[in-house]
Amino acid sequence: MSNLLIYPIIIPLLMAMVLVFFRDRIKLQQWLTVLSLLATIGVSLFTVYYVSTEQILVLELGGWSAPFGIVLVGDMLAVVLVAVASFVTLMCLLYGFQSIDTGHKKHFVYPMILVLLTGVNGSFLTGDIFNLFVFFEVMLISSYVLIALGGRKIQLRESMKYVIINIIASTLFVIATAYLYAATGTLNLAHLSERIALAGQDGLLTAISFLYLTVFGLKSGLLLFFWLPGSYSAPPPPIAALFAALLTKVGVYTIIRTFTLLFYHKPEITHTVMLWMAALTMILGALGAVSHWEIKKILSYNVIISVGFILFGVAVGTEQSLSGSFYYLIHDMLSKALIFITGGAIINIFGTDKLKEFSGLILFRPLLGWLFFIGMLALAGVPPLSGFIGKVMILQGAIAAGELAVSIIGLITSLMVLYSILKIFIHSFWGETLMSEGQEYSTGKHALLPGTILVVCIVAMGLGAEWVNTYVTQATEVMVNPNLYIEAVLKQ
Amino acid sequence: MKFTDVYLQTATKILVFIIMTFSIYVLFAGHNNPGGGFIGGLITASALVLLYIAFDLQTVQEVFPVDYKKLAATGVLVSVLTGVGSLVLGVPFLSQTFKYVELPFLGNTELTTAMIFDLGVYMCVVGTTMTIITSISEDDI
Numbered sequence: 001m002s003n004l005l006i007y008p009i010i011i012p013l014l015m016a017m018v019l020v021f022f023r024d025r026i027k028l029q030q031w032l033t034v035l036s037l038l039a040t041i042g043v044s045l046f047t048v049y050y051v052s053t054e055q056i057l058v059l060e061l062g063g064w065s066a067p068f069g070i071v072l073v074g075d076m077l078a079v080v081l082v083a084v085a086s087f088v089t090l091m092c093l094l095y096g097f098q099s100i101d102t103g104h105k106k107h108f109v110y111p112m113i114l115v116l117l118t119g120v121n122g123s124f125l126t127g128d129i130f131n132l133f134v135f136f137e138v139m140l141i142s143s144y145v146l147i148a149l150g151g152r153k154i155q156l157r158e159s160m161k162y163v164i165i166n167i168i169a170s171t172l173f174v175i176a177t178a179y180l181y182a183a184t185g186t187l188n189l190a191h192l193s194e195r196i197a198l199a200g201q202d203g204l205l206t207a208i209s210f211l212y213l214t215v216f217g218l219k220s221g222l223l224l225f226f227w228l229p230g231s232y233s234a235p236p237p238p239i240a241a242l243f244a245a246l247l248t249k250v251g252v253y254t255i256i257r258t259f260t261l262l263f264y265h266k267p268e269i270t271h272t273v274m275l276w277m278a279a280l281t282m283i284l285g286a287l288g289a290v291s292h293w294e295i296k297k298i299l300s301y302n303v304i305i306s307v308g309f310i311l312f313g314v315a316v317g318t319e320q321s322l323s324g325s326f327y328y329l330i331h332d333m334l335s336k337a338l339i340f341i342t343g344g345a346i347i348n349i350f351g352t353d354k355l356k357e358f359s360g361l362i363l364f365r366p367l368l369g370w371l372f373f374i375g376m377l378a379l380a381g382v383p384p385l386s387g388f389i390g391k392v393m394i395l396q397g398a399i400a401a402g403e404l405a406v407s408i409i410g411l412i413t414s415l416m417v418l419y420s421i422l423k424i425f426i427h428s429f430w431g432e433t434l435m436s437e438g439q440e441y442s443t444g445k446h447a448l449l450p451g452t453i454l455v456v457c458i459v460a461m462g463l464g465a466e467w468v469n470t471y472v473t474q475a476t477e478v479m480v481n482p483n484l485y486i487e488a489v490l491k492q
Numbered sequence: 493m494k495f496t497d498v499y500l501q502t503a504t505k506i507l508v509f510i511i512m513t514f515s516i517y518v519l520f521a522g523h524n525n526p527g528g529g530f531i532g533g534l535i536t537a538s539a540l541v542l543l544y545i546a547f548d549l550q551t552v553q554e555v556f557p558v559d560y561k562k563l564a565a566t567g568v569l570v571s572v573l574t575g576v577g578s579l580v581l582g583v584p585f586l587s588q589t590f591k592y593v594e595l596p597f598l599g600n601t602e603l604t605t606a607m608i609f610d611l612g613v614y615m616c617v618v619g620t621t622m623t624i625i626t627s628i629s630e631d632d633i
Contacts, residue, residue: 006585010572017572020565062586 002059004050005072007043008082008121011036016114026105030097033110037090040117044083051079052474056488058127066127066489067191073127073489076475077326081124081253084330087457088245088337089117091450095341096238098446099348104149104236112149113242116142123250127489129180130187132254133173136219140166143247146239147231158234165227169218176211183208190489193261193482201265209263209270213277216258220251222311223277225304229288232303233296233353237344240296244303245337252307252329256314260322260479267317275315279406281308286413289420295343295353295428298420302339302379305413306332312410313394321397323476327468328390331378331461335387338375338454339421342368345447346428349440355424359431368444369429371451376425378458380418386461497546504546511539522610524602529610533617540622549629560626564619571612574605 015036019029051057057074060066074082093113100109119139126132144166148159181187183204184195196205218224228248232240255274263270285304292298310332313325345368350358362369378385391414398407461468478484519532543552578587590604 003579003582003585006575006579010576010585014569014572014576017565017569020561060584062588063584 002057004043004047005057005059005074005125006061008040008047008086009072009118009125011040011043012086012114012121013118016111016118019111019114020108023106023108026102029105029110030093033093033114034090036114037086037093037117040086040121041083041090044079044086044121047074047079048076048083048471051076052471056478056484058489067186067188070131071127071188071190071489072125073189073485074125075478075485075488076471077253077256077478078124080326080330080471080475081249081333082121084333085120085124085246085249086117088333089113089242091337091454092238092242092245092341094450094453095241095344095447096236099344099442100236100238101150107149109146109149109239112142112145113239116146116242116246120246120250124253127189128187129177129189129192133170133177136173136250137170139247139250140170143243146243147235150236152234155234158231161227162231165218169215172211172218173215176208176215179208179211180205188489189257189261190486194486194490196262196265197482201263205263206266206269209258209266210273212258212263213255213270213274216251216255217277218251220248220255220311221281221304221307222251222255222274223281223284225281225285225307228304229297229300232300233294237340237347240300241337241340241344244299244340245333248303248307249329249333252310255311256322256325256329256479259314260317261482261485264317264482271315271317274311275403275406278308278312278315279409281305282312282409282413286416286420290416292420293355295347295355295424298424299340299343302417302420303336305417306336306379309391309394309410309413312406313397316394316398316401316403318397318401319476319480320400321394322479323469323472324390324393324395324397326475326479327393327465327472328387330468331386331390331458334454334457334461335375335378338371338451338458339379341447341454342372342375342451343424345444345451346372346424348442348447349444350428351441355427358428360429360433362429363433365444367448368451369425371448371455372425372429374455374458375451376418376421378462379421381414384459384462386458386465389462389465500546504542508539508543511535511542515539519610519614520607523604523606529613530617532610533614534621536614536618537621537625540618541625544625544629549626560619560622562619564616564623567612567614567616567619569612570615571609574609574612577605 015032019032022028047057051074059072061070061072116139119135119142122135123132123139126135144159144163147162148155177187184192186192186195221228232243235243259270282305285301285308289298289301289305292301310325310328313321313328346361347353349361349365374385378387381387381391395407395410515532515535518527518535519529521527522529575586578585588604588606590602592600593603595601
């Protein structure tokens with residue numbers, strides 16, 4: 001039964017390798033990609049069901065028992081994120097099938113996206129911190145390719161920055177892991193958690209935890225986000241949507257994992273720093289989002305704001321705010337995909353992303369307009385959409401814990417999110433229609449199907465909050481009580 | 493300009509066989525001794541690079557018509573599929589097993605599934621390394 005956990009990792013990987021053999025048969029590649037993603041989603045949904053009714057799944061790879069071998073651990077947090085990540089990938093691809101150009105398709109864009117998903121799913125599932133590094137690299141290497149593929153001037157410039165910043169982050173990651181291994185003598189997350197709890201989190205371990213915070217902050221865009229807006233606006237829209245929905249979220253997940261499982265003993269130091277990093281991230285991200293006039297830049301800054309908001313909940317660290325963070329994380333993956341897909345369609349239609357150069361789209365793309373509008377409301381946190389519940393839970397937890405100042409920052413930045421995306425909406429959909437049917441660069445119709453499906457999910461997540469909450473609660477239990485995780489892995 | 497260096501070409505013809513043999517020895521020494529698919533693959537790749545330096549791209553492509561990208565993909569497939577074998581048998585992913593068998597010429601030989609995994613790694617390393625090297629050299633005109 002525990003072998004269930006390996007499927008979300010190997011199905012995309014195997015299919016990616018098969019696709020290499022069908023380089024010129026693009027239609028076949030697309031069908032195979034969709035099939036493999038459907039299979040991945042199916043398996044991961046079954047895993048969610050299994051974990052919710054039975055127990056935390058642990059797979060000891062090669063039969064080597066923990067803490068000596070490498071384990072995959074499927075607790076609720078991990079398996080739900082795997083399911084959502086696979087689903088979001090499928091949505092981005094449904095959009096991408098039409099809007100990615102043939103040059104990309106012939107240069108292995110689909111295998112690369114599948115390998116990216118392999119890395120993302122692996123990072124969520126692994127129970128070993130060095131293995132986490134490996135899966136991070138799998139994910140990053142395919143994202144390097146996806147950013148650089150196409151070779152336009154802006155892509156080369158941004159991929160250079162992206163590669164350098166990530167190599168630095170990865171080096172720090174290895175250094176931090178080496179220190180951690182030297183200090184504790186193990187790399188298994190559960191075993192680490194147990195040993196850190198036994199030895200007490202002294203100055204050395206706290207310093208290591210800050211090293212990890214820097215690494216994961218670089219990857220997720222927590223305060224150290226200077227590379228993000230440029231890199232995310234370089235690749236074509238479907239790939240940007242995939243990045244926005246998945247990559248930073250893996251960084252966020254690792255922060256949640258390490259700071260609830262390993263370094264939770266000195267919250268007055270680590271979590272306070274994280275709290276103010278999150279607050280600064282929200283403020284700076286919001287300023288960026290408000291000040292720019294290009295769709296891609298505005299949306300990229302919105303990615304940063306939501307990272308700040310999720311980690312604000314993590315930094316507060318009470319049960320309520322953690323479950324809010326998890327809820328908001330799922331919501332954010334779905335709604336970032338939605339807003340990037342519909343925003344990408346606007347760029348496709350006008351052939352530019354400068355807000356001041358277009359208007360009046362509502363007349364001949366009404367559905368697209370409404371999808372974008374709902375995505376905007378969801379991001380801003382308007383009830384009954386999914387963003388609202390996540391925000392309420394985080395803010396309730398924060399106010400109960402007495403973090404009033406940062407809560408106010410969170411609320412103000414929510415308004416700024418609304419303003420920044422409203423700006424896109426007004427400029428692109430309202431006003432005089434400048435072009436007539438047939439003049440557009442692309443129909444933009446391929447965004448409608450994935451857009452509609454995502455909107456349905458977002459509305460369902462908002463209306464069915466009670467149902468989603470059963471899973472969220474189960475995930476939060478493990479975050480609040482690391483012993484559940486340790487017992488599952490080490491079988492004490 | 494046709495590149496001809498008689499010394500290099502003559503030496504290469506002999507050296508390539510020695511290097512290849514050694515790489516296969518290292519590959520098989522793998523899982524119990526120092527060595528394995530990764531190092532074996534790198535050594536093979538170095539033999540191929542030597543061929544490319546001594547002769548030229550077209551000649552080697554004719555003698556050794558392999559699409560390195562597909563070779564790399566086959567390697568990954570082989571490696572992962574050995575893991576999938578353990579899924580079919582209902583044991584944890586990547587479990588391995590071995591057996592001693594009497595083979596003609598080789599005598600009592602250890603056959604392991606880890607060997608097949610290593611073979612996949614070997615193909616993947618050769619494929620990847622050669623893809624990188626040939627695509628860099630193709631650009632350089």
